[in-house]
Amino acid sequence: xxxxxxxxxxxxxxxxxxxxxxVHGFDFSDYTKASLKRRITRIMMIKKIGFYDLKHLLVNNQxxxxxxxxxxxxxxxxxxxxxxxxxxxxxLVLPYLSTYQQIKIWSAGCSSGEELYSLAILLHEARxxxxxxxxGTDINTVVLKEARKGIYSFRNIxxxxxxxxxxxxxxxxxxxxxxxxxxxxxxxxxxxxxxFTVHNLISDTAFNEFQLICCRNVFIYFExxxxxxxxxxxxxxxxxxxxxxxxxKETIRSDLFKMKFKVIDQKENIYQKIGF
Amino acid sequence: xxFDENISCRWHNSDVLLLxxxxxxxxxxxxxxxxxxxxxxxxxxxxxxxRKNFLSEIERMFAKNSSMPLKEVSDKDKIxxxxxxxxxxxxxxxxxxxxxxxxxxxxxxxxxxxxxxxxFDSAADVYGERCTAILFSGANQDGAQxxxxxxNAGSLTIVQDPSEAEMPEMPGAAININAVDCVLxxxxxxELLKTSLR
Numbered sequence: 328x329x330x331x332x333x334x335x336x337x338x339x340x341x342x343x344x345x346x347x348x349x350v351h352g353f354d355f356s357d358y359t360k361a362s363l364k365r366r367i368t369r370i371m372m373i374k375k376i377g378f379y380d381l382k383h384l385l386v387n388n389q390x391x392x393x394x395x396x397x398x399x400x401x402x403x404x405x406x407x408x409x410x411x412x413x414x415x416x417x418x419l420v421l422p423y424l425s426t427y428q429q430i431k432i433w434s435a436g437c438s439s440g441e442e443l444y445s446l447a448i449l450l451h452e453a454r455x456x457x458x459x460x461x462x463g464t465d466i467n468t469v470v471l472k473e474a475r476k477g478i479y480s481f482r483n484i485x486x487x488x489x490x491x492x493x494x495x496x497x498x499x500x501x502x503x504x505x506x507x508x509x510x511x512x513x514x515x516x517x518x519x520x521x522x523f524t525v526h527n528l529i530s531d532t533a534f535n536e537f538q539l540i541c542c543r544n545v546f547i548y549f550e551x552x553x554x555x556x557x558x559x560x561x562x563x564x565x566x567x568x569x570x571x572x573x574x575x576k577e578t579i580r581s582d583l584f585k586m587k588f589k590v591i592d593q594k595e596n597i598y599q600k601i602g603f
Numbered sequence: 604x605x606f607d608e609n610i611s612c613r614w615h616n617s618d619v620l621l622l623x624x625x626x627x628x629x630x631x632x633x634x635x636x637x638x639x640x641x642x643x644x645x646x647x648x649x650x651x652x653x654r655k656n657f658l659s660e661i662e663r664m665f666a667k668n669s670s671m672p673l674k675e676v677s678d679k680d681k682i683x684x685x686x687x688x689x690x691x692x693x694x695x696x697x698x699x700x701x702x703x704x705x706x707x708x709x710x711x712x713x714x715x716x717x718x719x720x721x722x723f724d725s726a727a728d729v730y731g732e733r734c735t736a737i738l739f740s741g742a743n744q745d746g747a748q749x750x751x752x753x754x755n756a757g758s759l760t761i762v763q764d765p766s767e768a769e770m771p772e773m774p775g776a777a778i779n780i781n782a783v784d785c786v787l788x789x790x791x792x793x794e795l796l797k798t799s800l801r
Contacts, residue, residue: 334728337700359705361697361725366709401709408693547678547694547706554679576677576691576706 335364339378343367346385351392353466354529355399357553363399370398393469401548402470406441406479406500407490408543409575412595413449414495419591420570421453424538430459431537433564435528436545437463440474441487446541447517448503452496456517462535464526471523477513479504484511528557533564540565544574551580558584565600572597610785611798613759617735618684620645621726621753623719625652625741627769631789632739633665636687638797641670647687648696648726650719652741655693662689680704690717697725713745723749732757737792739763741773751782761795764788 340363344355355363371381384391407413424430430450434443443463450456465471479487484504491500504511526534528545540561546554558579561571571588573579573596579588588598620643622632632649639647651661665687666673673687674680676696681703682688688704690696696717697705712718719738723746726734736753738746740763754760762783765771777783787795 359697359699361699361705361728362707362709364728365697365707365721365725401707403709544706544708547708551679574678576694578677580679 335367335378340364340367343382343385346382347392347395350386353396353527357529357550358548359550362401362548366399366401370395373398396467397469400465400467402438402467404438404441404544405483405490406445406487407494408442408445409595410490410493410495412543412572412575412597413445415592415595415597416572417449417453417495419597420539421449421455423568423570424459425453425455427538428458430455430539431535432459432461432539432541433535433537434461434463435526435540435542435561437465437471437474437523438467439470439479440477440523441479442541442543443474443521443523444477444503444513444517447513447521448500449496451503451517456520460520460522462537463521463523464528465523466525466527468525471525474523477518478510479513481506481509481511528560529553533560535564536566537564537569538566539570539572541572543572544577546573546577555581555584558588562587562600567600567603569600570597571600606791606795606798607785610759611795614735614795614798617733617759618645619726619730619734620647621723621734621736622647622649622739623651623723623736623741623746623749623773624739625715625719625743625745625770625773627740627742628763628773629661631763631792633668634789634793635737635796636665636669636673638793639669639671639687641685643671644684646682646684647671648690648722649687650690650696650717650722652715652717652719652745653692655716665689676704676706678704678706690722692717695721697721698729700729713743715743715745719746720749724752727752727756727758730756730758734758735761737761737763738774738777740768740770742770743772744776746773747776747780747782750777751780754782754784760784761792762786763792 348354437443450459488500587602589601591597591599624632662675671685671687675689675691695707699705712720750760760783762774762777764786765775
């Protein structure tokens with residue numbers, strides 16, 4: 328086992344953040360530092376490069392920056408992660424959504440699409456899918472390409488199937504997929520009325536009005552002031568009484584936003600927009 | 604029991620107690636939780652490998668039997684002394700310099716999420732020499748690298764004697780890479796932790 332490279336200093340991380348911001352226009356300054364340091368250290372280990380090589384590549388090699396971006400932003404995701412969340416969504420939110428002619432949903436920080444397709448399956452099973460349009464956004468174009476394909480390795484599907492079985496839905500996850508050799512493709516009917524597009528939560532603005540926004544396990548990478556800035560973006564992007572779902576360990580702590588969002592499910596962190 | 608005075612002294616002076624373990628460690632960590640007094644004046648962080656989607660009774664059982672308040676870590680929780688924190692399943696638990704926890708859903712380390720390495724590594728960054736870390740029984744080598752980093756930072760590192768551990772791999776891996784200040788039997792570990800009571 329290789330020894331870990333010499334730890335990056337706080338100053339070196341600040342230097343990299345500044346460099347990426349100036350050269351590529353991506354602002355990581357309000358990302359949580361411990362996690363950022365882990366990601367950067369990981370890239371340096373994978374590439375077997377030191378701090379100065381990293382800086383050099385970041386400035387001079389555009390394709391390296393794409394790789395860097397992919398590694399920096401965590402793209403580990405699961406279908407039906409936290410089955411209890413999907414149960415709560417079915418019970419507490421879908422009855423409300425069913426009163427709308429057209430249901431607009433935003434999966435923010437959608438990565439390779441697992442969460443968006445989980446929502447699509449949930450809506451399909453509740454017979455709401457035909458009336459729904461789901462947007463998936465991420466800052467990373469590579470994962471968006473994967474998301475549009477909707478093809479996942481069979482090994483992952485087996486892991487997701489365990490979540491599905493606990494989520495209270497009938498049948499099994501594979502009912503929604505066509506399997507081919509070692510991969511599984513999500514059914515085309517579940518891909519209709521979905522759109523994957525680039526959106527940067529940090530620098531872009533509201534682009535539509537939604538009844539439901541899911542942004543799970545994205546806030547954990549942001550420092551509190553940035554979380555609040557994005558909460559404001561979500562507030563502006565929700566219709567009156569629209570729903571916001573955060574990850575099961577992500578809570579709204581700001582007093583201002585506690586007044587603007589009502590807690591619908593404490594454990595699963597489902598909120599409803601109020602106080603407009 | 605007589606400990607090297609240096610060891611007791613370093614335990615006394617540390618601000619953070621880190622407890623890591625996997626298969627075969629649960630009952631031992633439970634016993635540690637039971638004996639720690641409410642006024643320990645240290646931060647206690649526990650990382651136990653466990654399965655996601657398995658609604659474990661760990662928090663409830665631990666909370667019922669500990670003198671200190673006990674909390675499963677949530678994103679951006681402020682870190683306080685005289686509180687026991689447990690790393691949640693299916694996340695890595697990190698420590699931020701500003702004194703709060705961060706969570707991370709990235710790749711499992713040694714097939715584990717939470718990974719002991721990740722938390723130990725982050726604790727070494729933030730707390731330096733101010734920790735006492737104890738690694739118990741476990742069937743893989745998670746924790747060893749993190750423990751080495753803690754030791755190099757000047758923290759006190761202890762493992763359960765592999766010869767009496769249900770699963771010797773985890774403490775053994777830390778010993779193999781020279782990450783360990785002292786190897787103790789479980790009764791010695793409890794004795795050492797109790798010395799804070801005097």
